[in-house]
Amino acid sequence: MAETGKRSFGLDSKESWWVDPLPDARKHGPGGWRWPFMAVVFLLPFLLPVTRSLLAQPAVTAGLVLTALVVYAYSACYAVFPFVFDRERRVKLAFCITMNVLGLASLAVAAGSGFVLLYGTAVVVFLVPAAWAVIIDLPTLAVGAVILLARGRFLDGYGDLITVASITLAMFFMANLVRAVRRLERANEEIATLAVANERERLARDLHDLLGHSLTTITVKAGLARRVLESAGDIPRAVEEIREVEGLTRSALSDVRATVSANREVSLSAELVGARAALRAAEIDADLPHAVDNVRPEFQPTFGYVLREAVTNVLRHSGAKRVRVRLGGNWLEIEDDGTATDVVAGNGLRGLSERLAAAGGTLRTSVRPGGGLTVRAEIPAGIPGPEPSPATPAVRAEPAGGLA
Structure with missing residues (x-):
């Protein structure tokens, strides 16, 4: 029972950094089918300038089509990520890695600001355990810095990367707080069940x-x-x-x-x-x-x-x-x-x-x-005797008819 409790409620154990978010995370996640409509609002600062730039091109080329596919695939991942909450860990890891690769590709071919990486790094901290979020997001930010440096925009864009890192870090702690709260809820439910069974x-x-x-x-x-x-x-x-x-x-x-x-x-x-x-x-x-x-x-x-x-x-x-x-x-x-x-x-x-x-x-x-x-x-002499519970005051049983 102690081992089961540790694995179920391990809020402070190292294991909690590697375990998946709780199975019921999706119902607590952002909005279900309402989220794609909300995601469009959050994506507008990124999609509007990119779309305007694509439409302004005089001719349709293979590079233009590839850019559009990368940008809109990245945006689609952001719009549908709540529906990955209840998938297996390997599916969620593949989704997060794919989304961050698309984010880096968008930064390389279309986006003028490193702020675009925030959509991917934020999704990662909610979808996968804390350790995996660090493993995926840190290289993403590092590669983003390399892309800006290669495009000659590092001095102009490093501030955006710092902003992305700061917001992602805040979301990282918020996601882990949410997981801790859910584990506490499950612990309370199990404690209540055990209390009923014990009674x-x-x-x-x-x-x-x-x-x-x-x-x-x-x-x-x-x-x-x-x-x-x-x-x-x-x-x-x-x-x-x-x-x-x-x-x-x-x-x-x-x-x-x-x-x-x-x-x-x-x-x-x-x-x-x-x-x-x-x-x-x-x-x-x-x-x-x-x-x-x-x-x-x-x-x-x-x-x-x-x-x-x-x-x-x-x-x-x-x-x-x-x-x-x-x-x-x-x-x-x-x-x-x-x-x-x-x-x-x-x-x-x-x-x-x-x-x-x-x-x-x-x-x-x-x-x-x-x-x-x-x-x-x-009862071994060194063991203190059981103390009466405050809810169960001791009542001396007096013999009635020869029996207590």
């Missing part, structure tokens, strides 16, 4: 972690209430479990709303309380820490997500009878004695890996001897 991934990941855990716990508690009623007929116990299910659904609904509005942050301590209640309802022996004071505060939200997803996987897939959770300053480890003999990376584990990668950490999942999984999340 979708965040929302999908958060909803998966939230609803997967909440619905699994609700299922476990509802099943426990049913078994209590079927086996022992302990109505007060069943009512208590159903009351907790009701609290869980309300809490889950509140969390979904907070997640959608991007202002929910998981609390590790609340997740421990929720994990203890969920595992107890599933009749799984839980060996959990009683405090999270030894975990760095900036890592606690990330570890809260890890704990939530790991406990959800235990409840849904493991068939475990015992779960043990251990905490350190920059690590969290969850171990179960289930029946798993292989690691299957589903959406939950992939989401946790992305969360930890964003915080500079890693997630390792391995199979225990005899069955079961060990999930270890670790």
